Amino acid sequence: MANTQRSGTGNIGAFLVDRSYYVLGVLLFLVVWQAASMLKLFGNDFSEAFSPLAAALALIEMAKDGDIVRHAVPSLRRVLVSLAFAIIVALPVGVLVGYFKRLEQLTYVVFQFMRMISPLAWMPIAIIIFGVGDVSVTFLLWLVAIWPLILNTAHGAGRVSPLWLNMAKTMGAMDAGILRKIIIPAAIPDMLTGLRLAVGVSWIILVPAEMLGVPDGLGYFILDTRDRFRYDQLIATIVVIGAIGYLLDSVNRWLISKYSWKI
Amino acid sequence: MENLIKAETMSERLHNDGTTVGRNTLISLKGVSKNFRKNGKEITVVNDCSLEIAENEFLVIVGPTGSGKSTLLKLIAGFEAPTTGEIRVGGEIIKGPGADRGMIFQEYALLPWRNVLKNVELGLEFKGSRSEADNRAQAMKYIDMVGLSSAVNKHPVELSGGMKRRVSLAMILVTKPKILLMDGPFNALDSKTKMTLHAEITRIWEHEHNTIIFVTSDLDEAVKLGDRIAVMNQSGQISKIFHNGLPRPRTGKAALDTEFHNRFIKLREEVLNEVKAGAGKTVCEY
Numbered sequence: 147m148a149n150t151q152r153s154g155t156g157n158i159g160a161f162l163v164d165r166s167y168y169v170l171g172v173l174l175f176l177v178v179w180q181a182a183s184m185l186k187l188f189g190n191d192f193s194e195a196f197s198p199l200a201a202a203l204a205l206i207e208m209a210k211d212g213d214i215v216r217h218a219v220p221s222l223r224r225v226l227v228s229l230a231f232a233i234i235v236a237l238p239v240g241v242l243v244g245y246f247k248r249l250e251q252l253t254y255v256v257f258q259f260m261r262m263i264s265p266l267a268w269m270p271i272a273i274i275i276f277g278v279g280d281v282s283v284t285f286l287l288w289l290v291a292i293w294p295l296i297l298n299t300a301h302g303a304g305r306v307s308p309l310w311l312n313m314a315k316t317m318g319a320m321d322a323g324i325l326r327k328i329i330i331p332a333a334i335p336d337m338l339t340g341l342r343l344a345v346g347v348s349w350i351i352l353v354p355a356e357m358l359g360v361p362d363g364l365g366y367f368i369l370d371t372r373d374r375f376r377y378d379q380l381i382a383t384i385v386v387i388g389a390i391g392y393l394l395d396s397v398n399r400w401l402i403s404k405y406s407w408k409i
Numbered sequence: 410m411e412n413l414i415k416a417e418t419m420s421e422r423l424h425n426d427g428t429t430v431g432r433n434t435l436i437s438l439k440g441v442s443k444n445f446r447k448n449g450k451e452i453t454v455v456n457d458c459s460l461e462i463a464e465n466e467f468l469v470i471v472g473p474t475g476s477g478k479s480t481l482l483k484l485i486a487g488f489e490a491p492t493t494g495e496i497r498v499g500g501e502i503i504k505g506p507g508a509d510r511g512m513i514f515q516e517y518a519l520l521p522w523r524n525v526l527k528n529v530e531l532g533l534e535f536k537g538s539r540s541e542a543d544n545r546a547q548a549m550k551y552i553d554m555v556g557l558s559s560a561v562n563k564h565p566v567e568l569s570g571g572m573k574r575r576v577s578l579a580m581i582l583v584t585k586p587k588i589l590l591m592d593g594p595f596n597a598l599d600s601k602t603k604m605t606l607h608a609e610i611t612r613i614w615e616h617e618h619n620t621i622i623f624v625t626s627d628l629d630e631a632v633k634l635g636d637r638i639a640v641m642n643q644s645g646q647i648s649k650i651f652h653n654g655l656p657r658p659r660t661g662k663a664a665l666d667t668e669f670h671n672r673f674i675k676l677r678e679e680v681l682n683e684v685k686a687g688a689g690k691t692v693c694e695y
Contacts, residue, residue, distance in 0.1 A: 313518040318508025407522035
């Protein structure tokens with residue numbers, strides 16, 4: 147936002163200059179990284195495998211033999227399925243909690259308490275209930291995604307101006323109409339903020355969750371490369387994890403800029 | 410058609426002699442009081458108000474700050490329940506807000522995520538049943554009426570205060586309420602915008618035959634618009650109701666007439682004295 151303001155003259159030149167600084171930042175990072183590995187800063191044994199050049203070669207190799215797709219797809223599937231379930235539960239709960247003050251008071255302590263527990267702490271319980279595998283991982287990701295969604299949606303629904311409600315009532319609106327036309331649209335910017343936070347934290351929790359007994363996924367592959375002493379592939383997998391996370395967040399930022407309203 | 414002619418002659422009669430004789434009472438207040446609890450003390454904001462308002466009447470309520478005129482309007486709208494007394498609309502005691510009484514609030518209540526057209530369509534969406542194209546045509550008609558056809562695609566954040574007022578007006582008018590309750594709708598507008606909106610609201614009222622209750626603290630506005638002017642005092646009572654016999658139209662060329670001007674000033678003076686008398690110790694804003 148601040149950036150687009152700065153280039154507010156609107157000409158393409160200023161825009162390109164702005165963009166070029168972003169690219170320059172990435173290039174500088176790669177140069178420093180490559181220099182560090184050439185200076186053996188990561189130790190004599192590992193520095194070569196830890197370099198961005200080695201990672202790039204490993205990345206090409208993994209793309210060719212299908213390792214990236216084989217492990218990125220299950221990871222994305224787990225995150226998206228758990229997000230879908232989280233949205234189904236969190237949006238109605240959030241709207242109700244945000245709209246009814248008593249419900250907010252009833253749930254406040256419990257929700258804030260639950261929010262602070264790492265979902266990995268639930269891992270043994272998830273395995274007892276669902277067994278080792280996909281369902282447990284999805285459950286853990288669901289558990290981490292619902293809190294930002296619920297709390298942000300509730301915040302949005304609570305922000306509904308009493309003026310809008312009075313106006314709707316003087317137009318003869320019923321509760322369902324008020325919910326559909328006023329409360330939900332009013333809460334959308336906060337829902338999207340909640341979604342962005344949920345995606346971010348799900349993607350972060352995904353990696354350790356996939357280290358707990360599933361046969362595929364990027365988190366699994368991290369351990370696999372370590373066991374095969376393929377540290378170049380390990381770094382390449384980290385790059386893939388970061389890149390997919392960045393893309394997911396970009397989609398969310400785009401959604402927020404498209405569907406947010408300003409007062 | 411016959412109904413229309415009948416209504417016209419009736420308003421003619423009302424405008425000339427300032428009475429409501431022969432017209433149906435639409436709204437009646439009987440001994441209406443409203444108490445609020447403030448800092449542990451019970452205060453009476455509206456005090457034993459009785460009032461009858463005829464169909465298609467334009468009633469203006471004036472009074473010093475804190476005289477309860479806004480509260481009286483909220484009571485009629487149904488947002489507050491009277492502590493004592495009863496309010497009837499068309500013979501029925503009111504229970505809460507309803508689409509028959511469209512209220513235009515002092516603050517803007519436009520939905521920031523909708524453009525002007527979509528804001529005006531809101532009330533029609535609540536009613537359901539009609540098609541999208543039909544809603545659009547209806548909304549456009551009223552957007553046109555308030556002079557905003559060039560701004561249909563703008564969002565509230567892009568509109569000036571006066572434009573937002575016009576949108577609020579169109580949002581309520583499009584739902585065709587029998588009764589329009591207007592709580593200082595033109596406060597804080599510049600005098601030019603105010604004058605335009607006075608002409609517009611008068612035209613709409615003459616055209617749609619609504620019944621209007623209009624709260625204001627601007628006495629020029631009161632005399633310009635009202636068939637009757639009710640004055641509330643510091644104790645929350647209606648101290649006096651003036652009949653405004655000034656002929657319409659009251660804007661433009663007509664206002665330049667000396668005879669009209671003198672009558673206008675005289676009535677304004679009388680209302681002012683009544684407001685001052687009822688203002689008690691509080692600072693009078695007039």
